[in-house]
Amino acid sequence: MIVTDVHGNITDCNMEALNLLEFPSKAAILGKDYYDLIVTEDQPKVRESIKELFKNGSINRFECSLVNSSGLEIPVEYSANILRDSHGNPVGAIGLARNISERKKAEDALRQSQIDLNRAQAVAKTGSWRLDIQHDVLLWSDETYRIFGVPKGTPMTYEAFLKFVHPEDRVYVDQNWQAALSGKPYDIEHKIIVNGNVKWIQEKAELEFSENGILLGGFGTAQDITDLKKMERELKNSEEKYRKQFEEVLDAVFLADSETGVLVDCNRAATELVGREKPELIGQLQRILHPEEDDLGKFSKVFADFLKTRPDFLESQIVTKNGEIRDVIIRASSFKLGKKTLIQGIFRDVTEQKRMERDLQQSEEKYRSMIEQAPDAIFTFDLNGTVTSCNQAGLTVTGYPERELVGKAFAEFVSFVDSSKELFGLYNFLFDGGVPEPFEVSFLTKSGDTFFGEVHTSLLKQGDKIAGFQAIVRDITERKKAEDALRESEKRFRELSEMLPEVVFEADSRGVITFVNHEAYTKFGYSEEEFSKGLTTLQMIAAEDQKRVQKNFHKLVSGKEPGPNEYLALRKDGSTFPMIINSTPVLRDGKVVGIRGVMVDLTEHMKTEKALKETLTKMEALNEKLSVVGKLTRHDTRNKLSVILNNVYLAKQQLPDSRATDYLEEIESAVDQIEKIFEFSRMYQRLGTENLSDVDVKKSLDEAFMLACRSNQVELGNECEGLTVKADSLLRQLFYNLIDNSLKHGEKVTKIRVYCKKEPDKLQLIYEDDGVGIADDEKQLIFNEGYGKGTGYGLYLIQKTCEVYGWSIRETGELGKGAQFTITVETT
Structure with a gap:
């Protein structure tokens, strides 16, 4: 306690004040100016507090620092009241100062702890929060504000927090929070939106409940795991990438434990190589991959050899599930995976390569045999043009034995004229990459004779290096x-x-x-x-x-x-x-x-053709005149014939049962024959005058049958539905004449059938009846003009009509079984 007058001079104090300020006695402190005991930086605010004291009569819990006699600063909490006289006038002040050094140390430690916590949270990217139920607010740490991108000190509630949660995760977060309010753990990961960017956080919370289950508050953390999530995605992508590469590499890859020989992994190519699924391989001893061996240890021979000598490559064989043996080359290596050493074997299937090598060897042997047996002479030369080899045909045409020919220069057995003209530029042309055309030279044999040869040349290479050239020489003496x-x-x-x-x-x-x-x-x-x-x-x-x-x-x-x-x-x-x-x-x-x-x-030919056309024009005009004359003649004659028939009729009426009646009937028959001859001439005159077009065979046949047959005693079988042929309007007359022939001469006809047979290049139109048929000796005669019992023109007209159409007709029936006419129509 310290008492001062109105001027701030100390007038009294207790022992606690002397001890705090380290004065030996009251005498040492009395009379001192109170402000001398205040640290310099606090004096201004103390003066302001004294003004408040004299204004209000008291001050409470005012903090400042005092300086003791040793110069040590002592923080104190200060409260003061005004002292008054009996008249109520201020005469001084009495103050109580409590040493708060320990509290300040604790506050400093707490403040440093908070700083350290904030720094730790920042490093860990983990913020904290407390739920204040009484005020319905969330108290966030600095790091939590930073994670959410919110200015520090911004008031925060649960509803405000939810607005930061990504729309896709809000329902999920709220469901877990509601579950936590009923006592379930709250440990979730979700996305938040911060300044338009997406972040991932992990939240954990511990909620405090009363004995009655009433929520009292809670504490939680929010950790920024955005980088972690990114790393997880990258790691996953990387794993997928390398797993995909592992699976899709074309060579088979097996991994086995170096101590046990047990297969621990393999790729898709490996399963395809041995014809087994992965579950059939993993966990099995790797010797399952190789053919059976006498020593049935846990390692195959090739695996054991690798463990001993560690070669880069091994040649071996594998056996497939179905027992097929395949050749492989294995590139083996070892690596550590945790505490285990794994052996990786990359197997390349060289079965086809081995087969090709064998085929190549056989091909080379076959090639040598073919060269020796070839009828053409084959020579090889070095770069100097010296013979290095030749086949048997080469020895034969040159007449040299092999020991004399090999080592001889090409020019020695090629005549000088030919070699100077054809060969001097050949080397350079070949070496420049050219492919020369075959050329001809004359060769000198050992006996001095010559023969002509056609030479085909090409380069011989060893790798990329030109080693010489080859010449194939064909003897062309006979060709010459x-x-x-x-x-x-x-x-x-x-x-x-x-x-x-x-x-x-x-x-x-x-x-x-x-x-x-x-x-x-x-x-x-x-x-x-x-x-x-x-x-x-x-x-x-x-x-x-x-x-x-x-x-x-x-x-x-x-x-x-x-x-x-x-x-x-x-x-x-x-x-x-x-x-x-x-x-x-x-x-x-x-x-x-x-x-x-x-x-x-063609000048003269064209003149002749022109003259011919003029003649044809005149003939057409003449034919037209004849047609007109024919029509007029037939018309007038028919009128006269009608007069004859009428008079015959009247005569028969006048002379009944007289022998003259027979003569009159003969006259009627002759008139009927004349009518038919006129009809034939009319039809014959029409032949070839119409353009041919597609005609419906069935329709023409039906119309002809209706005109020719006026009773129901004869049945028509028309099997030509949908059939068309190139013809004209006379096709109906053709069918009419055939039907009329059947009815008049078939004697017992009850059925007529018309059908067709189609062949690749022709069509056969077949007409048949069930009458008496036609004798073999008459089959050709019936088509002659005037032959038959009637006018003799019916079948003759049919044959001529077919000829105009480009068809042919013949009688193909059997006597006693009916008549059959086969019309052949060429379709190509």
């Missing part, structure tokens, strides 16, 4: 003789072509004329020199026909023959004349090298 004979034949051909009155020509594959006979000079007006300079076939053709010529020329050079074609030819002076060209491709060794043909001048 044939070529001489061909030249003689061509000479005769040219001599013969000069004798022809038509243009004979040859052209190369570009259309350039390479040969013409003398007739071409006359027809086209060009000189021999002009032709020799390279005139083309198009220059011989008028402009309007050139595209057609080009089209047919391309057909020729592709090996096709377009047949004869008419064009308008063009002379040098510009005049034109019609011509027809018949040409064929010229082949050499199966390849088209040009064309050869004959041009025929």
Whole structure:
């Protein structure tokens, strides 16, 4: 306790004050200015508190620091009241100062602890929070504010917290919080939105409940695990990536424990190699991969060899589930995985490679055999042109034994003229990467004779290095003789072509004329020199026909023959004349090298054709006149015949039962025959006058049957539904005549059937009845003009109609079983 006057001078104190300030006695402190006991930095606020004291009469729990006699600062909590006289006037103040040094130390320690906690939370990215139930607020640590991106000190409630939770996770978070309020653990991971970015946090909480289960408060943590989640994703992606690479690598990979030999993993290629599923392999001794061995230890021989010698590669065999043995090359290595050492074996299936090596060896042996047995001479040379090997045919054609030929220079048995012309540039051409065309040389044999050879050359390489070249020589002596004979034949051909009155020509594959006979000079007006300079076939053709010529020329050079074609030819002076060209491709060794043909001048032919057309026109006019005359004649004659028939009828009425009646009936029969002859002439006159078109066979047959058969005693079997043929309106007359024939001459016909048979290139239309049939000796005669019991024109007209259609007809029935007519229609 310290008492001061109104000026701040100390007038009294107790022993606690002396001890606190370390003064030996009251005398040492009395009279001192109270402000001298206050630390300098606190004096301003103390002066303000004294003003408040004299204004309000007291101050409570004011903190400041005093300085003792040793100069040590002592924090105190200070309370004071005004002292007054009997009149109520202020005469001083009395204050109580309590030493709060220990409390300040505790507060400093607590403050440092809070700083350390905040720093620790920041390092751990873990914030904390407390639930204040009384005020319904969440008290967040600095790190929690930082995690959520919220300014420190911002009031926070559960509802405000939920707004930061990612929309996808809000229901999940709220469900877990509600469960925690009923006593269940709260330990969850979820996403939050911070300034538009997504973060992951892990939350844990411990809630405090009363004995009655009432929530009293709670404490929790919020850890930023965004980086952890990112690392987890990256790790997962990395694992998936390497697992995928492991699974998809083309070679089989097996992992086995080095101590036990037990398989611990394998990839998909491994299962495919041995034909087993992964569960059939994992946990098995790795010797299951290899064929059975005498020593049935836990390791296969190849595994044991690796453990001993550690080679980079091993050749071995594996056995598949179905017992197939396959060759493999194994690249083995070991590595640590935890405390275990694993052996990794990469197996490459070389079964096909081994087979190919065997096939190659067999092929080489076969190649050597083929070379020895080849009919062509085969030589190999080094870079100096010296023979290094040859086959038996080479020894035969040259006449040298092998010991004399090997080591001999090529030029020694090739004549100098040929070798200087053909061979000196061959080496450089081959070495520059060229592929020379076959060339011909004459060879000198040991006996001094010569033979002609066609030489095919190619380089010999060892790796990428040129080691020499090979020559295959074919004896073409006989071919040379044939070529001489061909030249003689061509000479005769040219001599013969000069004798022809038509243009004979040859052209190369570009259309350039390479040969013409003398007739071409006359027809086209060009000189021999002009032709020799390279005139083309198009220059011989008028402009309007050139595209057609080009089209047919391309057909020729592709090996096709377009047949004869008419064009308008063009002379040098510009005049034109019609011509027809018949040409064929010229082949050499199966390849088209040009064309050869004959041009025929059609000028006279065209004149003749024109005259013929004029004659045909006159004939058509004459036929038309004859047609008119025929129609008028038939009409007038029929009128007269009608008069005759009428008079015959009247005469028969006047002369009943008289012998004259027989004569009158003969007259009636003759008139009927005349009518039929007129009908035949009318039908015959129509033959070939109509254009052929698609005609419905069934319809024509039905109409003909209705006209010819007027009773129900005969049945028609018409089996031609949907059948059409190229014909005209006379098809119905054809069927009518056939039906009329059956009815008049079949005697007992009750059924007529018409059907067809289709073959790849023709159609057979078959007409048959069930009458008496036709005798074999009459089968051809019935189609003759005038043959038969009637007019003799019915079947004759049918045959002529078929000929106009391009058909044929014959009688194919059997006597006693009915008549059968087979009409053949070509469809190609």
